[in-house]
Amino acid sequence: MRLTSILSVAAIGIGATAVQAEDSSDPIIIPIHNWSSQIVMSNAVGQMLEEAGLNVEYVTTDSQAVYESIRLGDVTLEMEVWEGAFGASFRAAMEKGGIVDVGDHDAVTREDWWYPMWTKEACPGLPDWKALNECAEVFATAETGDKGRYLDGPVDWLKHGKERVEALDMDFVVINAGSAAALWAEIGAAEADKKPVVVFNWTPNFAEAVWPGEFVEFPEWEDGCDTDPSVGPNPDALYDCGNPANGYLKKAAWEGMEEKWPTAYCILENISFTNPQIAQMAKLVDTDDLEPEEAASEWLDNNADVWEPWVNSCTS
Missing domain, CATH: 3.40.190.100 (Glycine betaine-binding periplasmic protein; domain 2)
Structure with missing residues (x-):
């Protein structure tokens, strides 16, 4: 059963009313990419926000270009910023401004x-x-x-x-x-x-x-391996080392999100998934053959003790 405690607070005139009063009714735009954990996680987070009284839309986006879209405010947030795959695009967007680092998941990638x-x-x-x-x-x-x-x-x-x-x-x-x-x-x-x-x-x-x-164990990752040929065993080439063995998994958001949707931003800050939780999300689609929306709902139903506190602390 999802959001029981939140909805009971709303019933006596607190909680959800405050969400609607503070947060814009404009849709929060959540991007969808092409791997299962990101799709299920994004749907799960969207369902959390919807049940907290917020408006959500999903849009299919390129997993590299999404950071420019977030920076410009065309997309609101990103749930899976993998250091190895998307760190360079994320850093480039951060340097331009308009996108913020909303913290790491507990997961190590x-x-x-x-x-x-x-x-x-x-x-x-x-x-x-x-x-x-x-x-x-x-x-x-x-x-x-x-x-x-x-x-x-x-x-x-x-x-x-x-x-x-x-x-x-x-x-x-x-x-x-x-x-x-x-x-x-x-x-x-x-x-x-x-x-x-x-x-x-x-x-x-x-x-x-x-x-x-x-x-496979390649030469150990060093900062600059992807930007400076002098870093790594081949002084004349980039990418001559492995990816980070203990990479981050971050959340990112448009810098205007906190002001426009303060409750949603608070929830986003609280969210922090672990390796087993993310693996379970992917399994629901990749081996159990659920549709992503169904997988998200099932994960939420089975893990209310994990995510309800993230939402409760921002809505009550």
Whole structure:
């Protein structure tokens, strides 16, 4: 049962009335991207705000361009700013002004080359990247000739797999997946006969519970690896190191949100999801086959003790 306590307060003339009086009736614009946890989380947060008396709309947006949209006020907030994937776009928008950092989730993220554990039998030197490169022919396909095949994330995730292959002189061909679902399909198809595969993956998501695996260990991330060629082992190239192994997962908002929707901004500040919570959100869609809106509702129903305090403290 959702928002029971909030609605009971509203019934005696407090709570929701204050929300409607203070917050604009204009819709809060929440962006939707192309991976499950972000879609479910965004719907869950939207449903929290709606039941607190606020107006919400969803818009499908590019996961990199969204930060410029937030900065300009065309989009109100972003629930999943992954350090490895979107840190550069987020920082660029912050430098221009108009977008604010609304704090980190409790979740710790990692995004990088990854393999299911059965792959290690064919390339026992893993997770070291040099050992992976020495085993490149194990991952070769008709598409890649005598070089290994690495399935990277969708192009708009800007994972820079091709740049890393060039910077580290690796015997791999980088192929971009069309969607997150294509990455899961790659792993699932390889599972039956334990075919060695290496793909882009991230945590938190449901996959780590379904297919135990490991991230490839590249040269350790250093600040500047993506902007300064002198950082990292190759002095003439960018992206010659791995992504942050303990990355942040931030929330971001249009700088005018707090004044226009103070209650919604208060709730956004309070929200902080953990790795298991985010993985569960993704699982509801990726393995339980729920629609994102249904998955969001189910997660809220099952976790009222987690999120009701976030809302209650801002509405009562």
